[in-house]
Amino acid sequence: MDLVNSLDGRLLFAVPKKGRLYETALALLKGSDIKFHRHNRLDIALCINQGIALVFLGAADIPVFVGEGRCDLGITGQDQVAEHQTSVDEVLELGFGKCKLQVQVPANGSIKDPRELVGKTVVTSFTHLSREYFKSLEIEKFGAEAVEKNGLKTVMKYVGGSVEAACALGVADGIVDLVESGETMKAAGLMDIATVMTTEAVLIRSKNPRNPELAEVVVNRIKGVINAKKYVLCSYNIPRTLLPIVHDITPGKRAPTVTSLEDEGWVAVQAMVEQVRVADVMDQLEKAGAHDILVLQIINSRAGKD
Numbered sequence: 575m576d577l578v579n580s581l582d583g584r585l586l587f588a589v590p591k592k593g594r595l596y597e598t599a600l601a602l603l604k605g606s607d608i609k610f611h612r613h614n615r616l617d618i619a620l621c622i623n624q625g626i627a628l629v630f631l632g633a634a635d636i637p638v639f640v641g642e643g644r645c646d647l648g649i650t651g652q653d654q655v656a657e658h659q660t661s662v663d664e665v666l667e668l669g670f671g672k673c674k675l676q677v678q679v680p681a682n683g684s685i686k687d688p689r690e691l692v693g694k695t696v697v698t699s700f701t702h703l704s705r706e707y708f709k710s711l712e713i714e715k716f717g718a719e720a721v722e723k724n725g726l727k728t729v730m731k732y733v734g735g736s737v738e739a740a741c742a743l744g745v746a747d748g749i750v751d752l753v754e755s756g757e758t759m760k761a762a763g764l765m766d767i768a769t770v771m772t773t774e775a776v777l778i779r780s781k782n783p784r785n786p787e788l789a790e791v792v793v794n795r796i797k798g799v800i801n802a803k804k805y806v807l808c809s810y811n812i813p814r815t816l817l818p819i820v821h822d823i824t825p826g827k828r829a830p831t832v833t834s835l836e837d838e839g840w841v842a843v844q845a846m847v848e849q850v851r852v853a854d855v856m857d858q859l860e861k862a863g864a865h866d867i868l869v870l871q872i873i874n875s876r877a878g879k880d
């Protein structure tokens with residue numbers, strides 16, 4: 575197969591080839607009916623049912639490829655977009671890959687404040703963001719003019735992985751690395767003393783996608799899957815006399831659907847409810863006099879154009 579020719583005219587969609595975002599990104603593609611066949615060891619896969627090719631890349635490289643217009647869409651972390659300072663459109667937060675980029679120091683050491691790291695050595699995979707962070711601390715301490723003239727006093731060293739080992743190995747006084755559960759940090763005997771940024775996975779689009787219409791279709795499909803996950807459908811029966819409270823408890827996204835029942839005194843109501851609120855909403859409905867309360871999963875959704 576001539577892979578280069580078979581890419582002709584296809585929308586190139588960069589997805590993480592491994593790591594924390596990989597599984598969920600693939601599930602998102604599946605939910606969007608983007609089907610593909612990936613040959614063993616190949617990092618490019620042609621979609622079977624769309625004019626799309628998936629390009630499997632490291633999460634850190636995706637903002638660069640999309641920023642340079644080599645790929646049209648990409649899934650990566652907001653941290654990676656900020657670190658690589660590329661010009662892309664962040665079109666949709668994806669609700670997974672949530673963590674914080676934090677300044678960490680030995681838990682049993684003397685440093686308790688990030689300002690105490692000024693002039694010391696910091697190890698990180700995020701040298702740009704760390705430099706910006708310590709620059710602002712140094713400006714606070716020495717003034718903008720001095721920092722401009724003398725450069726940064728804090729030394730930033732890049733490592734590509736296992737950043738948390740740097741302090742124990744005597745390479746760093748502190749690190750800047752991602753924290754989710756805090757397990758890695760704790761296991762390495764570190765504690766966090768400041769947050770540089772919070773991040774989650776994001777769908778990015780090149781400023782100049784080669785097939786804007788298809789890019790729009792893909793963005794809408796992914797949006798549909800993400801929104802479906804955020805909401806559930808709540809359905810219940812309630813005496814007609816209680817209808818006014820329905821709007822307060824389940825206003826829906828636009829308005830609840832109210833249908834008459836054969837029994838004149840009752841109506842059936844359906845409304846979308848945020849997944850995180852559904853237990854509370856069910857409690858309120860039951861208390862208010864609703865019966866037969868059901869919660870149904872939404873597999874996919876489209877809001878429609880306003």
Ligand SMILES: Nc1ncnc2c1ncn2[C@@H]1O[C@H](COP(=O)(O)OP(=O)(O)OP(=O)(O)O)[C@@H](O)[C@H]1O
Pocket residue numbers: 590592593594595632633634650651652653654670671672673734735752753754755773774775
């Ligand atoms: N513990 C975590 N919890 C949630 N999201 C994370 C976590 N660690 C990383 N991420 C997100 O996933 C992205 C990719 O991180 P990951 O550690 O999977 O890197 P990777 O693709 O395996 O590359 P490498 O191992 O070469 O650094 C990060 O930029 C961040 O947005």
Ligand SMILES: O=P(O)(O)OC[C@H]1O[C@H](OP(=O)(O)OP(=O)(O)O)[C@H](O)[C@@H]1O
Pocket residue numbers: 593594735736737738751752753754755756757758759
């Ligand atoms: O707070 P936690 O839940 O422990 O997660 C944080 C860890 O997750 C990421 O690394 P990952 O495990 O993806 O591997 P890596 O170090 O090879 O990037 C990150 O770099 C931290 O080391």
